[in-house]
Amino acid sequence: MRISGTTAAAIAASLEKQLHSGLAGADDPLPTVRALAATLRVSPATVAAAYQLLRARGLVVGRGRRGTRVVSAPGGPAQPAASPPAAGIDLATGNPDPSLLPSIEAALRGLTAPQELYAAAPDRALVAFAAGEFEADGIPSRAIAVLGGALDAIERVLREHARAGDRVGVEDPSFPGLLELISASGLVPVPMAMDAEGPLPEGFKRALAQNCRAVIVTPRAQNPTGAAIGASRGDALRLMLRRHPDAVLIENDYLSAVAGVPATTLYSSAQKAWVVIRSTSKFLGPDLRVAVMAGDPVTVARVQGRQALGARWVSHILQRLAVTLWSDPAGGRRLARAADVYASRRAALADALSVRGIHVAGRSGFNLWLPTRDEAHLVRALADRGWAVAPGAPFRIQAPPAIRITTSTLVPDDAARLAADVAESLDRRTAALA
Numbered sequence: 001m002r003i004s005g006t007t008a009a010a011i012a013a014s015l016e017k018q019l020h021s022g023l024a025g026a027d028d029p030l031p032t033v034r035a036l037a038a039t040l041r042v043s044p045a046t047v048a049a050a051y052q053l054l055r056a057r058g059l060v061v062g063r064g065r066r067g068t069r070v071v072s073a074p075g076g077p078a079q080p081a082a083s084p085p086a087a088g089i090d091l092a093t094g095n096p097d098p099s100l101l102p103s104i105e106a107a108l109r110g111l112t113a114p115q116e117l118y119a120a121a122p123d124r125a126l127v128a129f130a131a132g133e134f135e136a137d138g139i140p141s142r143a144i145a146v147l148g149g150a151l152d153a154i155e156r157v158l159r160e161h162a163r164a165g166d167r168v169g170v171e172d173p174s175f176p177g178l179l180e181l182i183s184a185s186g187l188v189p190v191p192m193a194m195d196a197e198g199p200l201p202e203g204f205k206r207a208l209a210q211n212c213r214a215v216i217v218t219p220r221a222q223n224p225t226g227a228a229i230g231a232s233r234g235d236a237l238r239l240m241l242r243r244h245p246d247a248v249l250i251e252n253d254y255l256s257a258v259a260g261v262p263a264t265t266l267y268s269s270a271q272k273a274w275v276v277i278r279s280t281s282k283f284l285g286p287d288l289r290v291a292v293m294a295g296d297p298v299t300v301a302r303v304q305g306r307q308a309l310g311a312r313w314v315s316h317i318l319q320r321l322a323v324t325l326w327s328d329p330a331g332g333r334r335l336a337r338a339a340d341v342y343a344s345r346r347a348a349l350a351d352a353l354s355v356r357g358i359h360v361a362g363r364s365g366f367n368l369w370l371p372t373r374d375e376a377h378l379v380r381a382l383a384d385r386g387w388a389v390a391p392g393a394p395f396r397i398q399a400p401p402a403i404r405i406t407t408s409t410l411v412p413d414d415a416a417r418l419a420a421d422v423a424e425s426l427d428r429r430t431a432a433l434a
């Protein structure tokens with residue numbers, strides 16, 4: 001990168017131009033503040049201010065010890081892992097299996113939707129159905145908003161509760177789209193280490209003790225680890241939250257109906273501000289993305305008030321389609337089947353790896369997180385064998401290296417072959433290092 005300028009604005013503009021012209025790609029590191037300051041003969045404070053401008057524009061993120069990194073080329077894909085791999089079986093992009101999604105054509109043919117005029121309220125059937133689902137899981141449903149997906153909901157809640165510079169506790173590793181959203185909002189991600197049961201109590205406690213304005217937790221199917229919060233971990237984390245009643249609890253139940261395990265919520269009546277978000281994007285399809293969000297009445301009212309000013313509402317055709325596909329008996333059976341298929345595909349790969357002495361954590365969703373000393377090597381070695389998997393770097397803050405394998409479309413026969421290829425790639429690397 002050829003960076004110029006002697007003021008923060010000029011340095012930031014020069015860097016932004018480089019990003020626009022594709023000279024730096026997602027997750028590329030920026031020079032350290034000190035190094036760039038020395039090169040440009042300016043003070044470190046000037047370079048730090050330039051990086052802050054780029055962070056505020058969502059172009060770069062602070063990744064703790066990994067330094068400041070490029071989020072994505074402006075105008076390019078938001079998530080590096082989302083672009084389809086050039087070759088091989090795609091286990092990288094994190095998509096649901098299209099054959100397990102409902103037929104949009106059939107759903108549209110059966111749809112009856114009145115022409116809605118301005119000021120229409122959220123679809124009553126959708127809100128009533130969502131309320132029943134929340135209540136069944138112990139989550140109060142007196143206030144529910146309908147939004148444009150999980151990330152839309154999270155962005156809106158953060159906007160209503162946090163200001164630039166505020167800290168937000170986030171699972172480490174986490175979905176890159178979420179890390180980018182936090183950084184692009186001018187917020188500071190505080191990593192919370194994970195195991196198969198969700199955030200580790202120590203890390204959760206530490207994040208809360210650092211005055212995090214909000215904590216974002218995935219109750220099940222955590223992306224990328226597949227963690228799901230169990231009853232006892234849930235109790236421990238809920239107890240910690242009670243000592244920080246001002247922290248906003250954001251539960252991102254993005255896979256909800258097809259997560260394959262029940263949801264354990266961290267909600268308790270002690271929580272002043274909280275939301276639980278459920279999205280349809282993974283089980284009705286990313287293009288039929290709707291989120292229902294239960295929360296405390298103030299947060300929900302603030303989010304709805306702001307939504308009414310810009311986006312105004314989520315199309316009622318979409319809301320009607322979502323409730324029809326989610327709630328009717330045939331839809332319910334289809335979702336239960338999809339959840340089983342995803343669970344068995346994930347388990348097939350985990351078991352095949354375990355037979356070869358490779359143990360992975362997690363029990364829910366369709367991602368599997370495989371620790372390795374050298375993620376770039378493993379990604380390349382698997383690509384050579386016809387498998388496209390995601391390098392772990394964009395998911396990690398302080399977590400050690402790993403790769404993410406999405407098992408949503410991986411049939412059991414392929415799982416055995418993939419496990420053999422993983423084992424061989426790892427053995428070769430170990431031999432080479434020795």
Ligand SMILES: Cc1ncc(COP(=O)(O)O)c(C=O)c1O
Nearest residue numbers: 149150151152175223254279281
């Ligand atoms: C953890 C997590 N949250 C949110 C999303 C996106 O959800 P939505 O499409 O509803 O915004 C994803 C998509 O993969 C995800 O993995």
